[in-house]
Amino acid sequence: MSVTIQLTPQAELSAGIPVALEKTRQPHYGRYLDELEPGQVFEHPRGFTFTTSNMLTFARTFMQANPLYLNAHYARAHGFNDLPGSPQMVFNVTLSLGVQNDSEKAIANLGYYQVQFLRPVYPGDTLRAFTKVLERKDRGPDKPGITRIRTVSVNQHDEVVLQYERKIMVSWRGTRPPTTPAPNVAVAFPGANRPLLQLPLNGKPLISSGLTGPNTYFEDFAPGDIIVHANGRTITEEHMALTYLVGNSHPLHFDRLFSTAQSGKMSGEPIVYGGLVFAWLEGLASRDVSENAVWELGFTEGYHTQPAFAGDTVGALSRILAVEDVAGADAYGLVSMQLIGVKNITAAAALEKYGADLFVKEDTKRDAGKDKIADKIFEIERRLLIKRRPR
Amino acid sequence: MSVTIQLTPQAELSAGIPVALEKTRQPHYGRYLDELEPGQVFEHPRGFTFTTSNMLTFARTFMQANPLYLNAHYARAHGFNDLPGSPQMVFNVTLSLGVQNDSEKAIANLGYYQVQFLRPVYPGDTLRAFTKVLERKDRGPDKPGITRIRTVSVNQHDEVVLQYERKIMVSWRGTRPPTTPAPNVAVAFPGANRPLLQLPLNGKPLISSGLTGPNTYFEDFAPGDIIVHANGRTITEEHMALTYLVGNSHPLHFDRLFSTAQSGKMSGEPIVYGGLVFAWLEGLASRDVSENAVWELGFTEGYHTQPAFAGDTVGALSRILAVEDVAGADAYGLVSMQLIGVKNITAAAALEKYGADLFVKEDTKRDAGKDKIADKIFEIERRLLIKRRPR
């Protein structure tokens, strides 16, 4: 089918249409607490198409060292159909797709929980995302409440590629104008409680092992190991463009008029979107802990404990929490680890200054009689599938 | 066929070749008024290959909200062969391809007129561009003149994808060195006066309508409606790289030595290339007025009324001018609208401050006894094909 239109010279119209200010409307995006009912499901706008190039560019921008995300030949030699999108990109994009309904009116992002990567995303795939409101904790009419949500992203075959939960602090609407309505959702909320992960891995990749270091295999990690990642990354104003490059529409990250008009400690320069901060930290760590990983199973208990701004230099430390065999896959093992982010102090100096307290969750410190660490910006627990040393 | 060359060690030569300063040449680009004869045709250099990734990156950099330019699956479900290049990208690239002959010596870009998009640009397409000088208004030997030009871009099958007219203010060459000559043009100037637009649209896209909002369909717009777009975008120094990323070779946008050496109000920091400013404004507006558009027919009467610089935050307002049915295509309708850009003031504050005057063309204000608005940076009229609400 096709539509045919005879184009004609475009007449100038504006001078002939009187300006009627009473016909003004001011659409607002996001959802206030009133608009987040437990059980409600949102289909998020737009979707996001992945390409080899934008996957490579993401991995390189965020300093990925695992060849799996940088080298398509290496990825295929390991059994993948093609270059897979890095977990960080899939996570960043899914988080961003959800912003309009989940967090564009949020006061604070309180944490990431039970993040699970279920399927590779390949070049040409298009993700869409859905959120279900699981719970809403009201704390009275004058205080913001806390919502717990579950978000999933699916590919164009409606297969779930990622699912996670978040807790978000949101205000009641009060006298503010209403937000744009959400479209009706025609589909059942996707997702699984005990998903089965199937990876196309072959145990003996037909490629030189010289593309990764010799001391980042499964056998090189033991519970308790602390790894101080040598390099930092100075974040520039690039972060403003990167925000919408991964699909995030929140003006706090790219609109200085908006950010400076905020009250309290959010007021000032645009804040770096947290997903980007996490991606840089994970990339800085990758040279030492994940260059031989073949899958990120997921992460949990993720908290942005301080905001980051253009000009900040971020650094990272990892701490190994557990190592496990994998039944039926003796070429690989599972490694659980903590990832800690700091800013404007090197990771080595932060460890010297704060010692063991760096690895204590910030929101448990008050009860433990400890001070929060102002230089610390992020903490999370990760779980990775890592190659054993080739023989 | 092939060429075979035996490579040998490359000998160092420079010390043996005496420096002869009299053999210096200083090529200059652009065309002075003397070099813009009515009837003359230029074929512009280089050409520009589109890819899925650079199309997606453009759409995201400029904050596009229409899934048609972000989601290849959505585009195909609407009848397109593949992801189409956004009109803003096709316009930016075509403008840029023409810079060397049209405006690299321009004093001022006076306006865009009768911009018409005639065919989708798909991944893998390569555009070339041509300009014909339509008219030259001389205003005496001491004053810059005004040229009216017509530019078209064609794909690799020589099909016109875009055509427009511009007015540009240009100086006589005077005693300045001549510019590089233009190559002879071997082809007839392409383009059509009353082009027929044929779009591969199907009326019932096989995709969830949840990817766009429920209140941006054809039925949601009525003449006179004013829509204040909520968010702004802070432009960073990214604009310098973006200029040549779309093919624009004008040093005013990326060479601080050049920009600071200019006289008058152009002197100072590099000025943001106007095509980029328009693209950001259009993107900021897209969430409210064009996320359900399937084609931009064109625009006219486009003026950059103030320059923008790195650090500026831009915002946008739209005003609906007309709505029309389309014969033989009852799933769509045409919406004409004004797009207004402001900087370093929110769109809402600008409307409150300036009221109806925001929508009055700046170059008519003197005659109407009105003041120009210093915060206003852009104005244009657009014409879009927009989906009716699905039933």
Place this chain on the structure above:
Amino acid sequence: MSVTIQLTPQAELSAGIPVALEKTRQPHYGRYLDELEPGQVFEHPRGFTFTTSNMLTFARTFMQANPLYLNAHYARAHGFNDLPGSPQMVFNVTLSLGVQNDSEKAIANLGYYQVQFLRPVYPGDTLRAFTKVLERKDRGPDKPGITRIRTVSVNQHDEVVLQYERKIMVSWRGTRPPTTPAPNVAVAFPGANRPLLQLPLNGKPLISSGLTGPNTYFEDFAPGDIIVHANGRTITEEHMALTYLVGNSHPLHFDRLFSTAQSGKMSGEPIVYGGLVFAWLEGLASRDVSENAVWELGFTEGYHTQPAFAGDTVGALSRILAVEDVAGADAYGLVSMQLIGVKNITAAAALEKYGADLFVKEDTKRDAGKDKIADKIFEIERRLLIKRRPR
């Protein structure tokens, strides 16, 4: 084959694993002089996949004017299978792949020699790189030594695409912690001493010659010609991201905590990675000297004589050194030329200020009783295959 894992809720572990600071390790990258034994071969980590989009983006970021790297249709019309990666990108990527073993602990990059491009890199190709230590000049235990290395990059078919030599100044390790070990290299060091270059060129490209200027053909260059390139490029903080976008892991270029902690004249803001500086200079020159080139045979005697920083504006001059016929390929000729880079002064002003001395190698100036030029940042000799004027 595949690996199947039943995903279960991810338990929080960190609170249960006591922090044992004695289990800390601090991996360091790079090689000290002690670790660079003549004859030693390194296989560099990661590899790098090229795509049409990242090739186009590189060419445009660095202001390339040769349509061969911007226009896939033009490239194919000249006989190439597809868009070739620009020599600058292939060089930048290969240099970067080698950083971890070649120069991540370097004090100074002393020069590029005998750089030879042997084969086109096409979209989808993946490069890996190898370095052999050719020579190590020790200058006593208290002074850094100088290594001469040979680096090659190969595509996924193990065909050499680029080879070059570098001299690098490196310190002894002393009391510093050791660096991460290099993996064993299983393959013979690739490369050839007198390589045969075979290019798929057809003598009569089936495409309009209007895509390049009429005065940049082989016949337009004569030994001694000096060409002052009109435009400069202001380098922004973009350089920090670009560093790892081409695969370079050296923190001096993107980690402000690292760069400010350096001593002497390297201390301060992150220094622009030299490969990027060269790429901008070459791009600025391309409009005048290489828009009709079909191959860069190579370059030699390349020196970064001053560092560049964000905010600097760079400019370029070229001087023709030799022109040669090519046996059996009468549609082309070889042009050798010097490329000189300056910063924060226009190329024209630098020529006026320094005259012939601009073209004298900086490291020969002391012996010649001349002053070094503080505004000069780069010098190199290039050798290009350029089209003769079409008849």
